[in-house]
Amino acid sequence: MTANYHTHTPRCGHAVGSEREYIERAIEGGIKTLGFSDHAPYSFDKPGKYPNVRMEPSELPGYAETLFSLRNEYRDRLSLHLGVEAEFYPKYFYALINDLRSCGVEYMILGQHFLGNEIGEPGSMAATCDPSVLDRYVSQVMEGLETGLFTYLAHPDVLRFEGDPHEYDRLYRKLCVRARELNVPLEINLLGIKNGRHYPNEAFWRIAGEEGNTVILGSDAHRPEDTWMPEIELRALSLVEKYSLHLIDDIKLRQI
Numbered sequence: 001m002t003a004n005y006h007t008h009t010p011r012c013g014h015a016v017g018s019e020r021e022y023i024e025r026a027i028e029g030g031i032k033t034l035g036f037s038d039h040a041p042y043s044f045d046k047p048g049k050y051p052n053v054r055m056e057p058s059e060l061p062g063y064a065e066t067l068f069s070l071r072n073e074y075r076d077r078l079s080l081h082l083g084v085e086a087e088f089y090p091k092y093f094y095a096l097i098n099d100l101r102s103c104g105v106e107y108m109i110l111g112q113h114f115l116g117n118e119i120g121e122p123g124s125m126a127a128t129c130d131p132s133v134l135d136r137y138v139s140q141v142m143e144g145l146e147t148g149l150f151t152y153l154a155h156p157d158v159l160r161f162e163g164d165p166h167e168y169d170r171l172y173r174k175l176c177v178r179a180r181e182l183n184v185p186l187e188i189n190l191l192g193i194k195n196g197r198h199y200p201n202e203a204f205w206r207i208a209g210e211e212g213n214t215v216i217l218g219s220d221a222h223r224p225e226d227t228w229m230p231e232i233e234l235r236a237l238s239l240v241e242k243y244s245l246h247l248i249d250d251i252k253l254r255q256i
């Protein structure tokens with residue numbers, strides 16, 4: 001792994017360590033390109049339901065300033081990029097984009113942790129056997145990808161559907177086909193492997209292999225040591241091999 005675009009900071013409320021520690025760990029692992037993608041500072045028109053999920057809008061300028069300064073300091077050792085991981089929430093999306101642009105944020109990855117516009121909606125990690133929930137997830141993610149603003153799709157298999165395997169296949173395949181048409185890579189999430197989460201789900205990656213999707217690894221680091229996880233990386237690579245996935249090591253950022 002020479003590039004990782006999925007890195008958090010404590011601003012989201014559930015990560016630890018300084019940016020410098022994440023950078024040093026990346027250098028230790030031979031990573032040449034490091035992107036920070038903390039959880040996007042959505043402004044809701046009423047309090048969000050879920051605390052400690054994302055940075056506050058007021059923290060965005062400091063996030064940008066800190067990373068621009070470190071980018072300059074480390075410019076001879078690795079290339080640093082400023083991004084966010086964002087859900088696609090139609091109601092609030094374009095206000096977010098304006099805020100991100102005004103602070104010089106370069107890229108976004110899509111991580112659809114909740115449905116709808118978050119408030120009052122189910123989370124993607126909650127197990128469900130209802131195909132209509134997976135259908136909503138797939139439609140919402142496709143709509144997000146169709147904006148052309150997302151560099152890649154993080155943990156595409158985050159929606160925890162445990163119902164009819166035929167529905168799993170039909171709906172997730174629809175997502176894989178659309179992602180391929182739009183030329184958006186799918187991320188194998190290393191934190192999911194490390195923490196034994198329901199993703200990466202082999203049923204999903206089998207489909208991605210059959211549909212010829214492009215795949216990238218993302219560490220999803222929430223602590224500095226997770227920026228480079230050699231043993232977890234090997235497990236991800238065995239998934240790549242098992243399902244003949246088209247792995248890319250680096251990616252051209254889609255400017256927002």
Ligand SMILES: [Zn+2]
Pocket residue numbers: 008012014039222
């Ligand atoms: Zn997180």
Ligand SMILES: [Zn+2]
Pocket residue numbers: 006008085111220
């Ligand atoms: Zn993440």
